[in-house]
Amino acid sequence: MKILIAIALCAALSAHAQAQLSLNKCVDADGRITYQSVPCGSSGTAVRNWDRQTREQELEAENRMLREELNKRQAHDAYQPPPQAVGRTRNDLRAERANSQECQQATRSYQIEASSLSKTYGSVQAKRRAMDAACGMGF
Numbered sequence: 001m002k003i004l005i006a007i008a009l010c011a012a013l014s015a016h017a018q019a020q021l022s023l024n025k026c027v028d029a030d031g032r033i034t035y036q037s038v039p040c041g042s043s044g045t046a047v048r049n050w051d052r053q054t055r056e057q058e059l060e061a062e063n064r065m066l067r068e069e070l071n072k073r074q075a076h077d078a079y080q081p082p083p084q085a086v087g088r089t090r091n092d093l094r095a096e097r098a099n100s101q102e103c104q105q106a107t108r109s110y111q112i113e114a115s116s117l118s119k120t121y122g123s124v125q126a127k128r129r130a131m132d133a134a135c136g137m138g139f
Helices: 002-019 052-078 090-098 101-115 121-135
Strands: 022-028 033-036 044-051
Touching: 090 101, 090 121, 101 121
Parallel strands: none
Antiparallel strands: 022 033, 022 044
């Protein structure tokens, strides 16, 4: 029983000692840096005093800042630009139809009708509409 009490007392003192642990960075008159758990004496000046609570607060602030930066980067990376036009465009289809055999035949038929001696306005316009439709100029 005494052993259990002694172990519990040692554990409590150890936890208390760790909670109160502080680290002092001291610079002496010669410029040498020393780290010690007790405050700097008259021979040196304290550059920084770290204790566990202050360090945990600094780490928490740094973690918060890093999380915010990560969220910003993830939001930036998640942005998807609008998709580019895929497939064939209207101009592509027109160019393809203009090079087709059907378009060439309709163009030749229109030229023949327009140059014939027995032409009428209606017949020339009909051939022109047929040529426009065959060559993709009607849409």
